[in-house]
Amino acid sequence: MTLPKQTMDDAVQRYMEGKLTEAEREHFLSNLNAHEHEDAHTTQSPLRALERLPRKAVPNTLRLRVMTSIAPKRPPFPARVRAWLEQHALLGWQIGGMAVAASILMMVLTLASEMAPPMQGTAIAQNTCSRVVTQKPAAAGHATFCLYAPAAHNVALIGDFNGWGSKQRVELQQQGDALWTVELPLSPGNYQYAFVIDDKKTITDPMAEQHVNDDFGRENAVISVL
Amino acid sequence: LIYARERPDHELIADCLAGKVQAYAVLMERHQSMVFNVLYRFVGNHEASEDLSQITFITAYEKLHTFSNMSKFSTWLCQIALNKARDMARGKSWEDVCDNLESHADHLIGLESETPHHQVESMQENAQIQKALNRLPVEYREVLILKHLEECSNQEISEILGLTVENVKVRTFRARQMFKQIYARQE
Numbered sequence: 001m002t003l004p005k006q007t008m009d010d011a012v013q014r015y016m017e018g019k020l021t022e023a024e025r026e027h028f029l030s031n032l033n034a035h036e037h038e039d040a041h042t043t044q045s046p047l048r049a050l051e052r053l054p055r056k057a058v059p060n061t062l063r064l065r066v067m068t069s070i071a072p073k074r075p076p077f078p079a080r081v082r083a084w085l086e087q088h089a090l091l092g093w094q095i096g097g098m099a100v101a102a103s104i105l106m107m108v109l110t111l112a113s114e115m116a117p118p119m120q121g122t123a124i125a126q127n128t129c130s131r132v133v134t135q136k137p138a139a140a141g142h143a144t145f146c147l148y149a150p151a152a153h154n155v156a157l158i159g160d161f162n163g164w165g166s167k168q169r170v171e172l173q174q175q176g177d178a179l180w181t182v183e184l185p186l187s188p189g190n191y192q193y194a195f196v197i198d199d200k201k202t203i204t205d206p207m208a209e210q211h212v213n214d215d216f217g218r219e220n221a222v223i224s225v226l
Numbered sequence: 227l228i229y230a231r232e233r234p235d236h237e238l239i240a241d242c243l244a245g246k247v248q249a250y251a252v253l254m255e256r257h258q259s260m261v262f263n264v265l266y267r268f269v270g271n272h273e274a275s276e277d278l279s280q281i282t283f284i285t286a287y288e289k290l291h292t293f294s295n296m297s298k299f300s301t302w303l304c305q306i307a308l309n310k311a312r313d314m315a316r317g318k319s320w321e322d323v324c325d326n327l328e329s330h331a332d333h334l335i336g337l338e339s340e341t342p343h344h345q346v347e348s349m350q351e352n353a354q355i356q357k358a359l360n361r362l363p364v365e366y367r368e369v370l371i372l373k374h375l376e377e378c379s380n381q382e383i384s385e386i387l388g389l390t391v392e393n394v395k396v397r398t399f400r401a402r403q404m405f406k407q408i409y410a411r412q413e
Contacts, residue, residue, distance in 0.1 A: 061276075063251060
């Protein structure tokens with residue numbers, strides 16, 4: 001039985017893509033004359049070889065090369081104002097009381113931000129060691145903390161759950177070339193934390209959902225364990 | 227990162243735009259194999275593919291604010307990658323860009339004594355296929371790579387190449403015919 005043209009066109013497409021079942025394939029080929037049969041075969045054969053080409057492994061250095069060539073984007077101006085207001089008490093007032101004033105301020109300043117030149121999108125990152133990835137949101141009494149730190153030799157986690165390192169040392173384990181992780185069992189609640197790189201440099205986690213200023217002028221990340 | 231790995235592309239893009247640069251590492255991890263392999267098969271040269279992949283991801287990051295969630299992020303990346311590859315190829319012969327396939331074939335013959343016969347045959351066939359691919363005009367090569375290596379749909383190819391779906395079908399047909407002829411001549 002001869003296939004209708006539309007069906008035949010579809011069958012040709014699917015044959016070339018190797019998507020016909022064995023039965024469909026036999027049925028399709030039985031509808032071809034000897035010349036068409038030969039043509040279909042000689043076209044399909046190199047295509048199958050093309051599909052068998054092995055996938056090349058991505059060079060290990062690619063991600064590092066890119067990540068050290070880009071800089072964090074500057075959040076939109078209203079978001080920066082909001083973040084600043086959330087972190088600072090003004091004249092002894094808590095932020096809640098300042099909400100109306102902040103809204104007015106943001107409306108006025110948004111116009112100014114739109115006229116400001118955009119930040120340079122790409123720059124060489126000066127300190128690839130302090131690149132923090134993110135922390136897993138707390139769930140079921142566990143939290144996973146991660147840090148992207150290709151130049152680090154060791155990474156420790158400090159926070160109010162371990163007396164900021166005085167009670168117990170929590171070290172992150174290296175996964176691959178640059179990623180450091182640790183999972184901790186934590187009781188429900190909010191915890192402040194930071195990372196210490198090579199026992200020298202304390203950094204916060206810019207991927208954290210929240211940050212608070214501590215009494216020493218540092219910014220701590222905050223995680224909520226449910 | 228584990229958390230971020232579970233998040234869809236559009237949320238990670240929003241994080242990048244909000245200043246969380248490490249969200250981009252997750253996006254890269256997700257899409258770098260596709261980008262690198264498309265470029266490798268397109269130019270047939272390892273170093274050039276790595277350089278082009280780097281340029282692609284940096285350009286994508288710079289232009290991230292222009293990305294519209296109307297298309298898939300992978301489609302958009304692929305568009306950028308192929309544009310960069312075409313830019314690089316402009317003004318150069320493909321022999322300048324591609325690996326020296328003849329010396330590669332000689333290398334394979336050298337391996338013959340220590341490698342099982344079927345593996346040598348397979349490597350030689352791969353080299354022949356890559357060679358045929360590199361001899362195709364750019365517009366046919368890219369459509370075959372997207373269709374047969376990345377298994378993109380006609381709709382996705384039409385978005386990447388800026389063609390109608392009908393044009394993709396026609397171009398794919400012609401690309402297959404030419405690929406068959408080039409490959410047959412090599413044998």
